[in-house]
Amino acid sequence: MSKKYHFNLEANWSGGRDGAGKISSGKLQAPISAPAELGGPGTGTNPEELLLGAASTCYLITLGIVLTNRKLPVEDITLASECILDGEGGLKFEKIIHRPTIILGKDATEEDIETAKKGAERAESACMISKTLEGNVEVTVEPTITIQS
Template sequence: MVSHQFKVSTNWNGGRNQIGTVTGDIIKEEISIPKQLEGMGVGTNPDELLISAASSCYIISLAAVLERTHYRDVNIRLTTIGEAEFKNGKFRMNQIIHYPEITLPPVYQQSIERKLNRLIALADSNCMVSNSLRGNVDIKIIPKLKFDN
């Protein structure tokens, strides 16, 4: 078994409506509660970080799956939406929807259309964040293909 540790440090002074920081090997960002939740709205927030983690993990997994199946000159644009709800006095992320737009050369059209559903699912099953959230958050993927020279 291979094991990795990922470390971040967070700092917060004061009460709810303050600004903190999150720092890791690469990330160094201010954090606060979003304005739509009556917070400061400065920097990023845990909800956005969660959706960013899901989105970046999925796009990397999808790129790897497409590469392993010998698709070349691929461009992927991904929009990810997280839907949270306030229920029983608690906020909870209940759904994440990925909208990958995959652009390939026209030569791949027939092949990718036959394999797309399997490749999309494989990328999701290879994504550590999806695997960590599965069972607690509904994850949907709605792909779109484009063909361009």
């Protein structure tokens, strides 16, 4: 028998495209609105940012786990992520690009750099959100690996 986990969210909304609302789920408390880029007021977060945030945080947490499991001398990990929407025929997520920067310790080897690159790719395929998006949204990884100076 599989174990099930439940997460809940409550939300309210007032108005149309120019309306606003709020969401509440555990530690997440945020105002919401349609983004200014899509004709909304841009006064709160929006579905585009939330999906990108879910994909990015899942990838980043998974990356940390993967690199730790590979026993790499990681000093720091940062992440810049981008989503691309296709507006033709109705709005649709087309692609998410994760650009992690992994800084390894001074004693890291070329083999460690290669292992970190492979780990960055592995984290994308192991990430729960990436698995959920598979077949609907392309998710790619463009890692940068450096050694601390």
